[in-house]
Amino acid sequence: MMSEVEAPRFIGEPAPPSSRDGLSPRDFGRLAVIIESHTGIRMPPTKRTMVEGRLRRRLRTLGLPDLNAYCRHVLDGGGLDGELVNLIDAVTTNKTDFFREIDHFRYLMGTAIPALSRLPHHPGRDRPLKIWSAACSTGAEPYTVAMLLLEQARAGMPIRHEIVATDICTEALATARMGIYPADMAGMVPEPFASRYLMRSRDPEDATVRLVPPVRQSVRFGRLNMMDPAYPVSTDMDVIFFRNILIYFDKATQKKVLEKLCGHLRPGGCLFIGHSETITNMDLPLKQAGSAIFIRS
Numbered sequence: 001m002m003s004e005v006e007a008p009r010f011i012g013e014p015a016p017p018s019s020r021d022g023l024s025p026r027d028f029g030r031l032a033v034i035i036e037s038h039t040g041i042r043m044p045p046t047k048r049t050m051v052e053g054r055l056r057r058r059l060r061t062l063g064l065p066d067l068n069a070y071c072r073h074v075l076d077g078g079g080l081d082g083e084l085v086n087l088i089d090a091v092t093t094n095k096t097d098f099f100r101e102i103d104h105f106r107y108l109m110g111t112a113i114p115a116l117s118r119l120p121h122h123p124g125r126d127r128p129l130k131i132w133s134a135a136c137s138t139g140a141e142p143y144t145v146a147m148l149l150l151e152q153a154r155a156g157m158p159i160r161h162e163i164v165a166t167d168i169c170t171e172a173l174a175t176a177r178m179g180i181y182p183a184d185m186a187g188m189v190p191e192p193f194a195s196r197y198l199m200r201s202r203d204p205e206d207a208t209v210r211l212v213p214p215v216r217q218s219v220r221f222g223r224l225n226m227m228d229p230a231y232p233v234s235t236d237m238d239v240i241f242f243r244n245i246l247i248y249f250d251k252a253t254q255k256k257v258l259e260k261l262c263g264h265l266r267p268g269g270c271l272f273i274g275h276s277e278t279i280t281n282m283d284l285p286l287k288q289a290g291s292a293i294f295i296r297s
């Protein structure tokens, strides 16, 4: 297999246009440093093709002919400040689903909330149960919690609650705020939730669904970068969902972020991570309570 190695250049000499209308290894490396330092998302060379594909969508909006022109604009032409949010939006992976990793929601409703309600200040009665979906993507995760709590209220056992949901990706947050989803995502919503909480369009051509207002109004969305030194959310969260994001970070970044998250979780509070993620040997104030479920000690 041939490897792409760039010829050495003089200081200040511009990068030659790539022969394959992609990113030269040097430009990709420079973009990777920017992305990693702002988001923590690892950008090994194996991600080059993915990044190229995503950034090509920016070319038309910016009126640029190719990725080389994009790099000259962003890397050498002072365009980074104006483009950073879009660059980050372009490289984040926003895959999510309603009721994803459903065991976690069973644990939340059947074990975590009953246990939390026995703690001092009775969250859910004397004060709201505080739930944070960190890295919420387009909102399926916090809205799943909202539907479960609305259902609990319908059953005559209301739980006072506040759901905060954050992500770095502005496009994902815009979708989350609208609460409109393609039909394939709606297919992940089981009954009776689908018929109670999803509205279908009257237009038979329109396959999207929209969440009903009580669900949309249950969640407060905001942009938050987990790399920020401090998080402007409560420090006594009862439940934090931080799922399917650790995999994008290196070990040191994972530990730093998890330490900060622990500072926002009350003792006895519950942290969910993704089922394919692990936090072993990190010396955190957490006790494992189930598969990808941890309790703050």
Ligand SMILES: C[S@@+](CC[C@H](N)C(=O)[O-])C[C@H]1O[C@@H](n2cnc3c(N)ncnc32)[C@H](O)[C@@H]1O
Residues within 6 Å of the ligand: 038, 039, 040, 041, 092, 093, 094, 095, 096, 097, 100, 134, 135, 136, 137, 138, 141, 166, 167, 168, 169, 172, 224, 225, 226, 227, 242, 243, 244, 245, 248, 274
């Ligand atoms: C794969 S999605 C996971 C969504 C949801 N938690 C789930 O499990 O279905 C990962 C999310 O992490 C977000 N993300 C990546 N880096 C981030 C950062 N530094 N700060 C906040 N969010 C970030 C991405 O924008 C993306 O929406």
